[in-house]
Amino acid sequence: MSPLFSANGLTKAYPGVIANEDVSFEIGTGEIHALLGENGAGKSTLVKTIYGLVKPDSGEMTLNGAPFAPPEPRAARSAGVAMVFQHFSLFEALDVAENVALGMENPPKPRALAQRISEVSAAYGLPLDPHRTVGDLSAGERQRVEIIRCLLQDPRLLIMDEPTSVLTPQEVDTLFATLNRLKSEGTSILYISHKLEEIRALCDAATILRRGKVVGRCDPRESSARELAEMMVGTALHRPERDITPPGAPVLEVMNLTLPPASAFGTALKDVSLTVRSGEVFGIGGVAGNGQDELMAALSGERRTDHAAICLDGAGIGALPPRDRRALGICSAPEERLGHAAAPDMSLTQNAMLTGAERRELTRGGFLNWGKSREFAEEVIERFDVRTPGPEEAARALSGGNLQKFVVGREILQSPRVLIVNQPTWGVDAAAAAAIRQALLDLAAGGAAVLVISQDLDELMEIATSFAALNAGRLSEPHPMTELSLDDIGLMLGGMGAETGETAA
Numbered sequence: 024m025s026p027l028f029s030a031n032g033l034t035k036a037y038p039g040v041i042a043n044e045d046v047s048f049e050i051g052t053g054e055i056h057a058l059l060g061e062n063g064a065g066k067s068t069l070v071k072t073i074y075g076l077v078k079p080d081s082g083e084m085t086l087n088g089a090p091f092a093p094p095e096p097r098a099a100r101s102a103g104v105a106m107v108f109q110h111f112s113l114f115e116a117l118d119v120a121e122n123v124a125l126g127m128e129n130p131p132k133p134r135a136l137a138q139r140i141s142e143v144s145a146a147y148g149l150p151l152d153p154h155r156t157v158g159d160l161s162a163g164e165r166q167r168v169e170i171i172r173c174l175l176q177d178p179r180l181l182i183m184d185e186p187t188s189v190l191t192p193q194e195v196d197t198l199f200a201t202l203n204r205l206k207s208e209g210t211s212i213l214y215i216s217h218k219l220e221e222i223r224a225l226c227d228a229a230t231i232l233r234r235g236k237v238v239g240r241c242d243p244r245e246s247s248a249r250e251l252a253e254m255m256v257g258t259a260l261h262r263p264e265r266d267i268t269p270p271g272a273p274v275l276e277v278m279n280l281t282l283p284p285a286s287a288f289g290t291a292l293k294d295v296s297l298t299v300r301s302g303e304v305f306g307i308g309g310v311a312g313n314g315q316d317e318l319m320a321a322l323s324g325e326r327r328t329d330h331a332a333i334c335l336d337g338a339g340i341g342a343l344p345p346r347d348r349r350a351l352g353i354c355s356a357p358e359e360r361l362g363h364a365a366a367p368d369m370s371l372t373q374n375a376m377l378t379g380a381e382r383r384e385l386t387r388g389g390f391l392n393w394g395k396s397r398e399f400a401e402e403v404i405e406r407f408d409v410r411t412p413g414p415e416e417a418a419r420a421l422s423g424g425n426l427q428k429f430v431v432g433r434e435i436l437q438s439p440r441v442l443i444v445n446q447p448t449w450g451v452d453a454a455a456a457a458a459i460r461q462a463l464l465d466l467a468a469g470g471a472a473v474l475v476i477s478q479d480l481d482e483l484m485e486i487a488t489s490f491a492a493l494n495a496g497r498l499s500e501p502h503p504m505t506e507l508s509l510d511d512i513g514l515m516l517g518g519m520g521a522e523t524g525e526t527a528a
């Protein structure tokens with residue numbers, strides 16, 4: 024059978040790096056094809072080329088046997104290529120149908136569109152009410168809006184860039200059922216993910232990229248996740264190791280913290296209490312949108328609370344701003360790396376300065392010490408294997424996973440007494456994720472108190488000593504991780520066993 028899509032010798036260079044080098048591969052009709060590779064391997068560049076966002080320096084593509092060179096996404100869409108991005112581009116204040124209409128070339132009248140959305144949503148098992156406001160939707164529901172927007176265009180090739188990183192296990196099942204349904208109808212799917220078990224369960228074929236080049240092709244159903252990971256990195260994988268030492272004295276304590284939401288679409292924190300001890304990795308699980316951002320903001324100092332509601336070594340710090348907390352040794356890395364954790368247009372050196380100034384003494388006599396800041400940025404790049412031409416590169420030029428390594432590394436290398444991280448390995452490849460997790464374990468082993476907020480349960484099971492779940496702004500009672508089964512964790516995530524004994528609505 025002739026392939027639906029083929030790439031032949033695609034090359035794209037950026038200053039200092041060849042993002043794609045002589046890339047050739049094919050996607051069959053009705054095939055779910057995985058694109059694998061570590062951070063910065065060139066996956067996003069390749070799919071952006073197919074979607075008309077990046078113009079290759081050389082090479083050709085064909086779609087359905089005809090030459091295909093979309094100068095812009097509109098041309099790709101009209102040829103039958105649709106793409107669901109990692110970051111959603113939705114307007115929170117508008118409803119589902121209005122958002123879908125905004126992404127269409129010739130949207131039908133509102134009533135007809137709402138009807139079509141309901142039909143497609145029913146046909147593909149993607150429950151979604153066209154009249155709900157997007158701001159009230161979960162991440163999984165927002166993704167459905169994007170998928171339905173694509174499906175309304177009857178794509179022949181659907182590209183999905185890390186679609187499951189924001190989904191609950193149940194939402195992943197729903198998505199896979201939809202993708203299999205599309206496949207059975209002859210739609211081809213190009214699927215980027217770092218979650219190798221999911222690739223094994225879903226995909227029919229895989230192309231593996233390393234440093235911009237195709238280094239392998241395989242049937243992922245016939246390879247183990249470890250083999251796939253090793254093909255990506257080209258070496259054997261390292262598993263994080265932890266020393267089991269009993270935790271020491273309480274370092275960070277939160278007492279009965281109640282906080283109204285910051286925005287109309289935020290979540291209130293309700294009577295949250297927790298203690299993180301020296302040497303401990305305290306894991307907080309839960310689906311995004313249950314108060315994670317609010318807890319992060321309260322702990323980092325972006326939002327102030329009662330002074331006594333948050334204590335470091337027994338002394339209140341709740342009213343202190345982020346700078347003063349950093350000086351005391353509380354460092355944090357929020358989830359959103361572009362814009363929140365890092366300033367996109369600033370260089371890595373400037374970004375290193377942004378949070379490292381106090382603890383790494385990057386100022387002298389009130390002046391910024393650029394030489395020292397650059398050295399600090401270089402140290403982060405070196406220690407955390409950040410793939411970039413150098414510290415003068417702007418944050419936005421880094422691949423998602425490489426920027427994540429930079430952001431987390433920048434905080435860890437400030438030797439914090441308390442480190443608070445939200446989704447530390449989001450979008451990070453298997454080898455780099457293992458390195459970040461090991462660095463968090465090492466930090467705790469050195470006596471720091473580490474608080475990890477994550478939606479990735481495997482991650483928390485691997486590194487957390489204690490576990491609590493955040494549900495609708497309430498934190499469950501913590502338990503030692505080793506005493507919990509997956510079922511217990513599932514119940515805690517659903518709001519059972521919370522301190523008040525309430526169940527979630």
Ligand SMILES: Nc1ncnc2c1ncn2[C@@H]1O[C@H](COP(=O)(O)OP(=O)(O)OP(=O)(O)O)[C@@H](O)[C@H]1O
Nearest residue numbers: 037042062063064065066067068420421422423424
């Ligand atoms: N606009 C750009 N300007 C400069 N360099 C870029 C640009 N876009 C990508 N790069 C570089 O090209 C290389 C490939 O990046 P790409 O985003 O395609 O990787 P990726 O495999 O998608 O990574 P990740 O898994 O981290 O998202 C990286 O070294 C990246 O820094």
